[in-house]
Amino acid sequence: EDQVTQSPEALRLQEGESSSLNCSYTVSGLRGLFWYRQDPGKGPEFLFTLYSAGEEKEKERLKATLTKKESFLHITAPKPEDSATYLCAVQADQAGTALIFGKGTTLSVSS
Amino acid sequence: DTAVSQTPKYLVTQMGNDKSIKCEQNLGHDTMYWYKQDSKKFLKIMFSYNNKELIINETVPNRFSPKSPDKAHLNLHINSLELGDSAVYFCASSQDYSGGLDTQYFGPGTRLTVL
Numbered sequence: 001e002d003q004v005t006q007s008p009e010a011l012r013l014q015e016g017e018s019s020s021l022n023c024s025y026t027v028s029g030l031r032g033l034f035w036y037r038q039d040p041g042k043g044p045e046f047l048f049t050l051y052s053a054g055e056e057k058e059k060e061r062l063k064a065t066l067t068k069k070e071s072f073l074h075i076t077a078p079k080p081e082d083s084a085t086y087l088c089a090v091q092a093d094q095a096g097t098a099l100i101f102g103k104g105t106t107l108s109v110s111s
Numbered sequence: 112d113t114a115v116s117q118t119p120k121y122l123v124t125q126m127g128n129d130k131s132i133k134c135e136q137n138l139g140h141d142t143m144y145w146y147k148q149d150s151k152k153f154l155k156i157m158f159s160y161n162n163k164e165l166i167i168n169e170t171v172p173n174r175f176s177p178k179s180p181d182k183a184h185l186n187l188h189i190n191s192l193e194l195g196d197s198a199v200y201f202c203a204s205s206q207d208y209s210g211g212l213d214t215q216y217f218g219p220g221t222r223l224t225v226l
Contacts, residue, residue, distance in 0.1 A: 036217075038152075041220075043201050043203075043217035043219045043220050044154070044217045046216060089154075096159065096166060096167055097142060097159060097205060097213070097215075098144070098156040098159055098167050099154075099156065099215060100156075101153065103151065103152065
């Protein structure tokens with residue numbers, strides 16, 4: 001069964017304290033891995049798509065990387081406005097275009 | 112410019128009622144989706160429509176019926192609402208169902224509460 005697991009469930013950081021979020025996946029055939037950000041009361045907002053192992057994408061303080069079994073979302077020198085739930089999702093060969101989501105990591109950054 | 116919009120944002124109703132949630136996208140996308148986010152914030156696919164044809168139905172009870180009058184709209188009708196239907200429902204859309212890796216863009220969600 002296709003599965004996505006994110007860790008940790010919650011992460012508290014001080015402003016400027018860099019860290020990483022993990023997304024491990026077990027799928028029949030990975031077609032793509034997606035990172036979304038979700039703020040309370042809002043819909044998921046697209047951040048990155050990664051297609052193949054070794055690929056990296058960056059946006060401001062965020063950098064996403066992909067291996068054959070997991071993806072990391074690195075947050076460098078976070079600010080309070082980076083506080084949100086970060087969702088990882090995969091598209092798998094057996095699931096068509098539907099996204100299979102992990103349960104998310106809730107990040108809190110305090111000043 | 113709202114890309115994917117949903118109405119209503121909040122819906123409170125009694126058990127046994129029938130309700131609908133509407134979704135519209137102005138991105139010109141070919142495929143639209145409904146996802147359910149439960150109380151633990153877990154998002155799960157319910158339906159997908161491509162050019163008004165259902166292409167995914169993830170073992171959702173048949174009380175839920177998606178209806179797509181055209182490719183810019185995908186409504187979700189729910190019959191005989193149950194307590195367990197309480198959740199946030201998200202609509203999403205993507206460019207093309209050709210087996211590609213098209214990004215899905217999500218609406219703001221509809222919080223359904225069944226009393």
